[in-house]
Amino acid sequence: MKPSDMQIKAAPKVLLHDHLDGGVRPSTLIELAAEVGHQLPEGTQDDPVALEEWFVTSADSGSLERYLDTFAHTLAVMQTLPALTRVARECVEDLAEDGVVYAEIRWAPELHVANGNELEEVIEAVQAGFDEGMATVAANGRKIVVRQLLTAMRQAARATEIADLAVAWRDRGVAGFDIAGPEKGFPPSRFLAAFEHLAAENMRFTIHAGEGFGLPSIWEAVHPCGCDRLGHGVRIVDDITVEEGEAPKLGSLAAYVRDRRIPLELCPRSNVQTGAAKSIAEHPIGLLYDLGFRVTINTDNRLMSRTSMTAEMAGIVEAFGWGLPELQRLTTNAMKSAFIPYDERVDLIHEIKDAYAALAES
Structure with missing residues (x-):
């Protein structure tokens, strides 16, 4: 049975792939840009709706490289410690409002030191924001x-330096490590x-x-590098006939990923924007789910994709006819x-299972 919009909104959600600099509130971006004198795109400086539309349109190019270019604006306003704390706090508040009960938020400390901040300082500022947000919730x-x-x-x-910091902060709010950026020409084995x-x-x-x-x-991430999860990993479908x-x-790589239960951090709306999938209805998530891969659903960049976990779930429910049991499995x-x-x-x-059981009876 297709869940109602209210049930999808109320369902507990787990988010593993979300970028801090890709989820800034448009209104916050405008305020922070004014504080630091950053020039936003023409016609958006005082209009959060127009600014959000600019991000979505610019990111909707079918190119990962052009998609990444939009981050110049969010990164420009996230170079002070108070700004980092504010964005982190609002991120937590927005996710909680969306029904998220657990989230791992990724961000690159090395991109937030333009004003002379130390790496430890920016990590501490983000953690302060997360702590404030969780306390408010x-x-x-x-x-x-x-x-x-x-x-x-x-x-x-700077991968080794950031990896050292991840280890140093493991008991202070940091759960793990990631690499991001243009994939072509920059293989993970470099690190x-x-x-x-x-x-x-x-x-x-x-x-x-x-x-x-x-x-x-994918092969390099899994084998010489030994990743615990694949960030996106959507093109594993290229190894399935x-x-x-x-x-x-399944080809040997697809079989290995499935059989080893290596999680796929799939981000349907973002994948469509960057050309990794033609549409939500044609997204490989349906096939990968049916074949028994450990599929998860994520937002990637909530601003650029004008999305939320509720929107991502609603999209796949509509595309594949899934119900609460499938959403619960993705969440689990x-x-x-x-x-x-x-x-x-x-x-x-x-707690998630109990909440879904209650939803099924509602």
């Missing part, structure tokens, strides 16, 4: 757990030393792979794949 009678994922940029050379260090320190990490580039990107009247055939998949301790994951999974 709790004071309003709700619960959300938010952790940081520290990202290194694959076109730069093999960083990944080996993380593994030696028993630190979990995800790698952006299989979004802007194909199977070689589907012929009419026959069962889908994500919680199983989170980078927090097992007992904490189990407690949240029980």
